[in-house]
Structures are given as structure tokens and as C-alpha cells.
Amino acid sequence: MIPVERHQQILALVADRGVVSIAELTERLGVSHMTIRRDVQKLEEQGAVLSVSGGVRSADRLAAEPSHLTKSALYNDEKRAIGRYAAQHIPRNSCIYLDAGTTTLALAREVVDRDDLLVVTNDFMVANLLMEASHCRVIHTGGTVCRENRSCVGESAARSLRHLAIDIAFISASCWGPRGLFTPDEDKVTVKQTVSEVSSKRVLLSDSSKYNKIATFLALPLEKFDLVVTDSQLSEAGRMALNAGHWELVLAS
Numbered sequence: 001m002i003p004v005e006r007h008q009q010i011l012a013l014v015a016d017r018g019v020v021s022i023a024e025l026t027e028r029l030g031v032s033h034m035t036i037r038r039d040v041q042k043l044e045e046q047g048a049v050l051s052v053s054g055g056v057r058s059a060d061r062l063a064a065e066p067s068h069l070t071k072s073a074l075y076n077d078e079k080r081a082i083g084r085y086a087a088q089h090i091p092r093n094s095c096i097y098l099d100a101g102t103t104t105l106a107l108a109r110e111v112v113d114r115d116d117l118l119v120v121t122n123d124f125m126v127a128n129l130l131m132e133a134s135h136c137r138v139i140h141t142g143g144t145v146c147r148e149n150r151s152c153v154g155e156s157a158a159r160s161l162r163h164l165a166i167d168i169a170f171i172s173a174s175c176w177g178p179r180g181l182f183t184p185d186e187d188k189v190t191v192k193q194t195v196s197e198v199s200s201k202r203v204l205l206s207d208s209s210k211y212n213k214i215a216t217f218l219a220l221p222l223e224k225f226d227l228v229v230t231d232s233q234l235s236e237a238g239r240m241a242l243n244a245g246h247w248e249l250v251l252a253s
Helices: 003-017 022-029 033-045 068-072 076-087 102-110 124-133 155-161 186-197 236-243
Strands: 019-021 049-052 055-058 095-098 118-121 137-140 144-146 151-153 166-171 175-177 180-183 199-205 217-221 227-231 248-252
Touching (some): 003 022, 019 022, 022 055, 076 248, 102 118, 151 155, 166 186, 186 217
Parallel strands (some): 095 166, 118 137, 227 248
């Protein structure tokens, strides 16, 4: 049996049962533990499954974007650590992009004392914070308003980014993995892709609770990023998978 056929059978079993042991997979497919573990690792890198102790389970799928209010109550220590690390590595007189999200909002809180930055954002909460509490210059993209996430999305938001030259883009994610960033909201895709194209450096900021979750739309492959900043709770399997990429991985704590 070739690898593709084994992968299909593993996915079918996981989809049917939710969780399947490595021992059962080796028996059903007639291959070694090592072969099954390599198959599982490959599927995990694709975001299709998750490794658990002694087995494998289906990957979590995000059906809808959580609201800003919901996200603002979760993983705040991790987001502060990520934001603090990112802020410490922004050169003076930079033009930066802060994507919509509560992790980028944590970064915005870390730069309120800076007076040398030009900050571009599609997030109303980020723009309001910097407008009220900082000396940063601020550009808001405008665009179609997404009320739940307090941000702007769609082609009109992307269009405003195309004439800019951004030094560092700090991009958020609802769910992500070795394959890239996913979103259940198609209108977010064009904004993330456009800011990636106009930026000299691209940094993913996302806590580890969102790792190895998928949604319908692939917004950006992870290969587009120069740096991935997450928190120290990232699983060992996640660390191994991400350290195999061409980007730099930082676990903020």
C-alpha cells in the first residue's frame, strides 16, 4: 500500500471514530509503528489530524470567527508575552502593520510610549488605543466593517494597502499550523494576502491554542512568514513541525 492510500484510510478511520490508536492503525494497515508515526506526522503537518498520547484524533475545525469580546477574555498572559516580545524587536522609525485581533492589540499596548512609529491597521480597537494613548502616527485602512471583530475586511480594505510600503507586518490568525493560516471568513483572505505582498518582513503573532486548527479558507501559507511568535505552551509535536520550516520560531514567555 502506497503512502497516499494509507493516509486516506487513516483519515477515514479518524473521521469515523474521532480517535484511533497507533496500535490499531498498524494492525489494520499492516505496517510498522514507525511507518504509521511518519504517516501521522505528515498528516499533522498538513493540519488534517492531531497527535495524542498513543494515537491520533481529528483536527479541530473553526466554523465561525469568534467575536472580539470572546477572544479578549482568553489567553491574555500568553498574548501579553507575545506582544512584549514583538514590541522589543521593532526598529525605530518603522512603518508597521497591526492586523485585526486581540494579540496585535496586546502588541499595540506595548508601543504606546513610542513616538517614532507609523502604524497601519484595519482594527478599530488598535486604532482607537493608539489614537487616545500614544504619539504614533496612525493609518486605518477603512473598508467593509466587521462588527463582531471590530475591524475592516474585504477588497476595499486591501486596496488601501496596495500603495503602501510597510517594514513589518504583524499578522494574526484564527487558526494555523505548518500548512499556514486559515480563516472561516473569506473577506479576510484578501487583506492578509495584500499586506503580505507590500511588507518587507512578515511576522505571525498567535497563541498556541489556535495551533493545528483549520478553517475553510487558507489565507497565507506559513512559508510567507519570516518569523512565527507564539507562546511556550506549544506542544512538542508543534515545536518539531515548526522548527523544520524556513521561518524563525519564537516561544514567548
